[in-house]
Amino acid sequence: MRTWTAAAREELEQYFDRVRTALEASGADVAEVIDDLRRHIEQEAAISQLEVVTEQDVRRLLARIGAPEPPASEASGRHEGRSSALATADPRSRGPLANAMAIGFGIVLPTIALLIEWMTGMCAGAFFAPLPTLWHVALVAMVPLTNGLLWRALRQGGEAGRGWVGWASGVAVGVELYYALLFLPLMLPGLLGIVFYGWGLLPLSPVLSMIVTLLLIRRLRVQRAAIGPGAVRGVWPGFAVGLAGLVFLETPEALTRYGLTLATDDDPRTIRRGIQLLRDWGDRDVLLRDCYGRTRAAENMDLVGWVVTGGRATRPEKAREIYYRVTGQPFNSVPAPKVRTGRARWAGLDDWTWDFDQAGEEVGGRIKGLTLHSSRLDAVVEPDAAIAYCEWTMEFKNASARQREARAQILLPPGGVVSRLTLWVNGEEREAAFAGRGEVREAYEKIVRQRRDPVLVTTAGPDRVLVQCFPVPPDGGIMKVRLGITAPLEMKSAETGLMRWPHAIERNFTIHETFRHQLWVEGPRPLTSSGGALQTEQPREGWHAIRGQAQETDLWLARNFVQVSREGAVREVWARDTRGATPDVVRRTLRAAAVRPPARMVLVIDGSQGMDQMPALAEALAELPSTVEASVMIAGDEPVSVGAVSTDTRDRLARWRVRGGQDNVPALVEAWDVAVQRPDSLVVWICAPVPVALESAEGLRQRYERRPNGPRLMAVQTRVGPNRLLEALDGVAAVQLLPRTGDLAADLGALFRSWTDTGSRWEWAQEREIDVSAAPREGAEASSHLVRLWAKDEIRRLAASRMTEAAVEMAGRYQLVTPVSGAVVLETAQQYRDSGLEPVPPSTVPSIPEPSTWALLALGSGFLLFMRRRGP
Amino acid sequence: MNDYFDNWTVQVRKGLLDLCVLSALAEKERYGYELVKTLVDLPGLGVTEGTLYPLLSRLRVQGLVTARLEESPEGPARKYYALSSAGREVLGLMQQYMDGLNQGARILRKRGAIA
Numbered sequence: 010m011r012t013w014t015a016a017a018r019e020e021l022e023q024y025f026d027r028v029r030t031a032l033e034a035s036g037a038d039v040a041e042v043i044d045d046l047r048r049h050i051e052q053e054a055a056i057s058q059l060e061v062v063t064e065q066d067v068r069r070l071l072a073r074i075g076a077p078e079p080p081a082s083e084a085s086g087r088h089e090g091r092s093s094a095l096a097t098a099d100p101r102s103r104g105p106l107a108n109a110m111a112i113g114f115g116i117v118l119p120t121i122a123l124l125i126e127w128m129t130g131m132c133a134g135a136f137f138a139p140l141p142t143l144w145h146v147a148l149v150a151m152v153p154l155t156n157g158l159l160w161r162a163l164r165q166g167g168e169a170g171r172g173w174v175g176w177a178s179g180v181a182v183g184v185e186l187y188y189a190l191l192f193l194p195l196m197l198p199g200l201l202g203i204v205f206y207g208w209g210l211l212p213l214s215p216v217l218s219m220i221v222t223l224l225l226i227r228r229l230r231v232q233r234a235a236i237g238p239g240a241v242r243g244v245w246p247g248f249a250v251g252l253a254g255l256v257f258l259e260t261p262e263a264l265t266r267y268g269l270t271l272a273t274d275d276d277p278r279t280i281r282r283g284i285q286l287l288r289d290w291g292d293r294d295v296l297l298r299d300c301y302g303r304t305r306a307a308e309n310m311d312l313v314g315w316v317v318t319g320g321r322a323t324r325p326e327k328a329r330e331i332y333y334r335v336t337g338q339p340f341n342s343v344p345a346p347k348v349r350t351g352r353a354r355w356a357g358l359d360d361w362t363w364d365f366d367q368a369g370e371e372v373g374g375r376i377k378g379l380t381l382h383s384s385r386l387d388a389v390v391e392p393d394a395a396i397a398y399c400e401w402t403m404e405f406k407n408a409s410a411r412q413r414e415a416r417a418q419i420l421l422p423p424g425g426v427v428s429r430l431t432l433w434v435n436g437e438e439r440e441a442a443f444a445g446r447g448e449v450r451e452a453y454e455k456i457v458r459q460r461r462d463p464v465l466v467t468t469a470g471p472d473r474v475l476v477q478c479f480p481v482p483p484d485g486g487i488m489k490v491r492l493g494i495t496a497p498l499e500m501k502s503a504e505t506g507l508m509r510w511p512h513a514i515e516r517n518f519t520i521h522e523t524f525r526h527q528l529w530v531e532g533p534r535p536l537t538s539s540g541g542a543l544q545t546e547q548p549r550e551g552w553h554a555i556r557g558q559a560q561e562t563d564l565w566l567a568r569n570f571v572q573v574s575r576e577g578a579v580r581e582v583w584a585r586d587t588r589g590a591t592p593d594v595v596r597r598t599l600r601a602a603a604v605r606p607p608a609r610m611v612l613v614i615d616g617s618q619g620m621d622q623m624p625a626l627a628e629a630l631a632e633l634p635s636t637v638e639a640s641v642m643i644a645g646d647e648p649v650s651v652g653a654v655s656t657d658t659r660d661r662l663a664r665w666r667v668r669g670g671q672d673n674v675p676a677l678v679e680a681w682d683v684a685v686q687r688p689d690s691l692v693v694w695i696c697a698p699v700p701v702a703l704e705s706a707e708g709l710r711q712r713y714e715r716r717p718n719g720p721r722l723m724a725v726q727t728r729v730g731p732n733r734l735l736e737a738l739d740g741v742a743a744v745q746l747l748p749r750t751g752d753l754a755a756d757l758g759a760l761f762r763s764w765t766d767t768g769s770r771w772e773w774a775q776e777r778e779i780d781v782s783a784a785p786r787e788g789a790e791a792s793s794h795l796v797r798l799w800a801k802d803e804i805r806r807l808a809a810s811r812m813t814e815a816a817v818e819m820a821g822r823y824q825l826v827t828p829v830s831g832a833v834v835l836e837t838a839q840q841y842r843d844s845g846l847e848p849v850p851p852s853t854v855p856s857i858p859e860p861s862t863w864a865l866l867a868l869g870s871g872f873l874l875f876m877r878r879r880g881p
Numbered sequence: 882m883n884d885y886f887d888n889w890t891v892q893v894r895k896g897l898l899d900l901c902v903l904s905a906l907a908e909k910e911r912y913g914y915e916l917v918k919t920l921v922d923l924p925g926l927g928v929t930e931g932t933l934y935p936l937l938s939r940l941r942v943q944g945l946v947t948a949r950l951e952e953s954p955e956g957p958a959r960k961y962y963a964l965s966s967a968g969r970e971v972l973g974l975m976q977q978y979m980d981g982l983n984q985g986a987r988i989l990r991k992r993g994a995i996a
Contacts, residue, residue, distance in 0.1 A: 045960065046934055055956040073930070074931040075930065077935045
């Protein structure tokens with residue numbers, strides 16, 4: 010152990026004090042140098058084997074060490090040294106090839122890659138979206154910008170951007186590394202593309218620019234080290250920031266993909282967790298993209314998706330179901346997903362994407378470029394028979410480069426039936442064949458496969474039909490179809506009937522905001538517009554018309570209804586049935602029937618997001634007669650029984666927080682089980698659109714089918730939209746819809762008020778009788794539409810009695826689209842023969858009668874009325 | 882004339898000192914005492930420990946060399962110095978520069994001899 014004398018220590022400290030100023034000026038770390046010198050002296054003492062270090066020893070050693078000299082560059086040489094270092098570090102001094110590579114791969118290539126992807130969505134369309142947000146664009150834009158700034162800093166001698174260039178380049182490297190990994194699956198195809206075709210550089214852009222950035226940082230570090238203290242600071246923190254920024258931006262997508270994985274699990278609890286996660290944190294745009302499907306290549310190339318989901322892809326059908334569970338909205342009720350950079354629609358919907366729902370039984374997603382080009386609704390009313398016949402002629406236009414199928418679900422006027430279907434082929438009208446549902450669909454699918462012209466109409470639930478026509482020709486081609494609908498008027502009193510318009514509740518084509526449906530109704534008695542939106546006129550004596558235009562969103566609203574005046578004294582009408590086996594007559598009688606309120610009502614309320622009218626519902630419940638035993642059930646994640654209707658129940662309902670899209674089947678099944686315990690019971694189901702069948706409705710269908718005299722189901726849909734559950738209950742006699750006016754509180758209020766003791770309603774009864782004599786009958790003669798309405802009810806009765814064959818035969822004979830039958834128009838006679846179908850003769854189809862026909866009918870009924878009033 | 886030459890050698894020595902330190906570390910990592918002794922003993926360089934330690938510290942601050950302490954059984958902890966990648970790069974540039982300079986000087990010397 011060596012000992013230092015106090016004097017020796019003092020001598021050493023004095024030396025350090027003397028040299029301290031010189032050391033500070035040299036740019037060295039003073040404390041470090043003093044430590045080094047102290048260590049050096051200790052080493053010297055050890056080598057000299059000094060037991061005790063004295064003042065003299067220190068002086069001797071310090072004399073050998075000497076005082077620090079100023080460095081060579083500190084004085085005049087500093088500027089020269091700097092110039093020299095700059096000259097060698099200046100990127101331009103590295104040779105033209107190296108310069109070109111640095112500028113090309115570091116600045117030009119990333120800029121081009123960014124612009125191409127941003128403007129065309131090339132990668133997003135084919136594989137995955139590298140720039141889903143503006144933040145992504147901003148971060149990627151930092152890459153060429155930073156490389157440019159690094160280049161400039163090197164040229165300016167390393168002093169430029171001293172404070173921040175390290176940070177910026179760190180961020181750039183982080184972004185480049187992330188994208189290099191993201192594009193990893195595309196690198197090999199890119200390299201092969203370069204080798205064989207001379208293109209494919211874009212996927213390599215991140216890795217190439219990362220190499221350039223790293224080289225530029227290195228050169229800047231060398232340059233700064235050569236000219237003075239201060240390395241390129243902040244690279245690592247910047248790198249962390251850049252990488253973390255992108256990871257943060259990708260978190261919603263990653264969470265969504267993870268949520269999708271959970272939501273597609275087999276375990277119900279895991280599914281619920283996934284749905285909850287998606288509701289709280291999911292990115293709806295990502296969900297929406299999956300609803301439209303991804304190609305196999307897109308799935309395989311999505312590295313983030315692979316990492317998060319382990320390569321488990323979500324099928325579009327499943328994604329649509331999950332989208333509904335999460336948002337409560339049908340995926341095709343919102344605009345197609347957009348990449349949120351404002352560069353037009355999501356490329357997944359572009360022309361080269363397959364329409365997964367073509368020729369299927371679902372309407373599916375909106376097809377880009379497919380629009381409703383024109384729409385005219387021409388109707389005639391028979392006021393005394395309270396029947397309307399409406400022809401809806403539609404033209405579809407396809408601006409895309411592929412043939413497209415137009416599909417729509419149409420809500421008919423209450424009690425309506427499709428009685429005519431026409432397709433224009435080469436400018437000529439072709440009428441449909443009416444046959445069994447399976448036959449017409451098979452014929453349609455076969456012709457679609459051959460890419461020829463068919464149109465198909467089948468029912469899709471109570472008062473709902475699915476219309477599909479193919480192909481709407483590409484590049485601006487137009488396809489024209491016409492739908493004839495026979496419907497009874499809704500009787501408001503013996504003197505007034507109400508006509509509603511058919512309207513689309515789900516469609517795969519676009520109807521622009523400026524689009525207007527052209528409406529025109531004529532009839533022999535005065536017509537008025539319910540909301541004053543339509544214009545009335547009387548073209549001549551004894552003939553009335555009402556016409557106007559309506560927006561797509563307004564077509565179903567009360568203000569576009571048409572009120573039809575009728576002669577209240579006419580209570581009986583009849584029509585000859587020429588399609589039956591014998592010459593018969595169908596008679597229709599108007600009578601005021603007392604409304605019998607249900608003994609028990611179970612109100613099932615859809616707890617989905619779309620049910621945004623809970624306060625209106627609670628308000629309407631106040632009008633429920635106290636004589637009706639009523640209870641309320643909410644279809645939430647689990648069915649929730651709220652209890653009997655009371656003030657508390659109404660308050661609870663008004664405050665109820667709806668979430669996502671709920672499965673209503675369990676609640677409806679439970680409601681039926683409660684309702685069936687009492688005769689004359691009714692389940693009122695108030696629901697938002699149900700775009701996805703989350704569960705099979707067979708259990709529910711079984712209950713209503715097996716107890717035809719059991720509880721009835723009245724569906725009240727709050728908004729326009731599809732309802733898969735009602736589709737599944739197609740043809741079930743106990744299921745009916747509450748006709749809507751657009752105001753939920755008013756519609757429900759009117760229903761509940763009609764259940765009071767004094768409530769009554771006007772209704773028609775139809776019966777068929779054998780025409781035993783050709784003598785004139787009582788009442789007015791009506792058109793064959795009266796027979797069609799009777800036939801529709803008869804077919805329904807036969808089907809409910811499981812006499813399906815007879816029902817199908819009858820539907821074909823009366824040319825009606827019913828739950829057991831459909832209508833299809835094919836292009837050629839050969840196609841009809843091949844399919845075993847026969848189109849209806851044009852002479853037998855209904856049409857808008859000529860005014861002269863109506864004048865005669867009106868004259869006849871007027872005469873009969875006159876005779877009746879005169880009496881015998 | 883001697884004063885002029887002495888001044889010139891001082892300038893050359895100072896200019897070459899950084900190069901010598903970096904060159905000494907190019908081959909292998911060295912601990913401070915050993916490095917300093919090597920350079921001090923270098924003929925013609927005429928440098929002292931008092932000059933070398935601040936220079937080593939400055940090179941470390943500039944990122945051209947790295948330093949680490951290691952306990953030694955023979956005495957105080959040893960401080961080992963090594964070239965960083967930036968230092969290696971600078972050394973390359975310096976040598977490249979020196980080669981060019983020497984080549985130019987040789988050419989001038991030859992021309993002078995011919996003349």
